[in-house]
Structure formats: structure tokens, C-alpha cells
Amino acid sequence: MKQQKLPPGYAVAQLDGEWYPIKIEKMHPEEFIFLDPIFDDALEDARFPRRQDAVEACLRHESDKIQREQTSWFWLAVYSDVYPDRCVHYIDEIEALTGRKPYIRYEHGSSPYCYSVVVNVYAGRCPHCRAWQDECYIYGLTIDEALAQAAQEAYASRCRCQRIVEEHTQAVA
Known part of the structure; x- marks a missing residue:
């Protein structure tokens, strides 16, 4: 042996x-x-x-x-904000696009590595066109990753609102 x-x-x-x-x-x-x-x-x-x-x-x-x-x-x-300025920027962008600040929470899984950050962008009326925006949950491994993806989703939703408004304006004209 x-x-x-x-x-x-x-x-x-x-x-x-x-x-x-x-x-x-x-x-x-x-x-x-x-x-x-x-x-x-x-x-x-x-x-x-x-x-x-x-x-x-x-x-x-x-x-x-x-x-x-x-x-x-x-x-x-x-748990760390490796890029705190970036996180603040994402939160401000989401608030400007949706009219509300996102809610950030941490979810624990069954193992020490089964863990994620969840960013909840609330449902509500678009502050620009008053169209209804659905609630979304974005999961990420870090705060800045989840906030970046949530900001992209909020921006995509805003672009859809703008497209709907433009189509409606063209249809009326």
C-alpha cells in the first residue's frame, strides 16, 4: 500500500x-x-x-x-458591488425607462454554489407611452450581471413601446 x-x-x-x-x-x-x-x-x-x-x-x-x-x-x-458606479447607472437607467426602481434580492439554493441574484423589474404603465409593461425577473451570478441584463430588458421593452406608438401614429395619419 x-x-x-x-x-x-x-x-x-x-x-x-x-x-x-x-x-x-x-x-x-x-x-x-x-x-x-x-x-x-x-x-x-x-x-x-x-x-x-x-x-x-x-x-x-x-x-x-x-x-x-x-x-x-x-x-x-x-455580494460585492465590483463596479458600484455601473450598478448605480443600471438602476438609474431602469428607473428612467420603467418609472420604478428595480428590487434586488438574493436566492439561495441547495448547495453553497447554487446561488443567484434576482432583479425584479415591476410591472406597470410605461411612463412615456402609458402602455402596460409586464413584470420580469432577471437572474445572474453577480449584482452587476443581473442589473445589466435587466437594463437591457427594460430598454428592449421601451423600444417596443416606441415602435407601437410610431405604428399607431402612422395608422392615424
């Missing part, structure tokens, strides 16, 4: 015939080393009868840590 290598920053220690997985952290480069035991599901120090089991616990701990970091970066990207 091939032994797996420990990930950087991890170690295993044998005490009283049992193996313990340990996370090693340097607090200051050459002053302190902090040994942090890895816990099992019962929130007790994880201990194993075989070294290989302790190594696998270290590998799982590192994998979980990487996934938590990726998830937190994902959430940060979704």
Missing part, C-alpha cells in the same frame, strides 16, 4: 499507540509554532489506530479548508 504524503502545514503524532492529525501554523515566522489538533465529528481530538488514517484525516481537513475558502470567495464575489 502506497503511503500518501502529508499536505504542507500538517503533521501526525503518535501518542499511547494512537495517531493524531495535527495542523501546524507559524504565528511569527521564527518565533512560535502553534499545533492545532484536528477534531472529529463529535468535536473531540481525532485519533486513529493507523498512521494512514491520520494522514487521510489531514488530507480531508485540507480539502475542506480549500472548499470553505472557495465558497467564501464565491459569496464575496456575489
Whole structure:
């Protein structure tokens, strides 16, 4: 059986015939080393009868840590206004085209990555031609992506209104 290598920053220690997985952290480069035991599901120090089991616990701990970091970066990207000026511009454009500000909400799915931003452009009368505009829901991974698509939909709806008004004006004339 091939032994797996420990990930950087991890170690295993044998005490009283049992193996313990340990996370090693340097607090200051050459002053302190902090040994942090890895816990099992019962929130007790994880201990194993075989070294290989302790190594696998270290590998799982590192994998979980990487996934938590990726998830937190994902959430940060979704919640952040990377381009706040652009988002404000889209909201102002939607309000100018529809007469109302859009409603922005976040939807959570079944997994940490199943997540979206929803922009709701309310139904109502067009402020320019008084034609009825349907409500629309736009989904995106980030705020600016969803707002950009919602602004495009509002603009397309405004263009349809203008076309209807022009056709009506030509028919009357």
C-alpha cells in the first residue's frame, strides 16, 4: 500500500499507540509554532489506530479548508458591488425607462454554489407611452450581471413601446 504524503502545514503524532492529525501554523515566522489538533465529528481530538488514517484525516481537513475558502470567495464575489458606479447607472437607467426602481434580492439554493441574484423589474404603465409593461425577473451570478441584463430588458421593452406608438401614429395619419 502506497503511503500518501502529508499536505504542507500538517503533521501526525503518535501518542499511547494512537495517531493524531495535527495542523501546524507559524504565528511569527521564527518565533512560535502553534499545533492545532484536528477534531472529529463529535468535536473531540481525532485519533486513529493507523498512521494512514491520520494522514487521510489531514488530507480531508485540507480539502475542506480549500472548499470553505472557495465558497467564501464565491459569496464575496456575489455580494460585492465590483463596479458600484455601473450598478448605480443600471438602476438609474431602469428607473428612467420603467418609472420604478428595480428590487434586488438574493436566492439561495441547495448547495453553497447554487446561488443567484434576482432583479425584479415591476410591472406597470410605461411612463412615456402609458402602455402596460409586464413584470420580469432577471437572474445572474453577480449584482452587476443581473442589473445589466435587466437594463437591457427594460430598454428592449421601451423600444417596443416606441415602435407601437410610431405604428399607431402612422395608422392615424
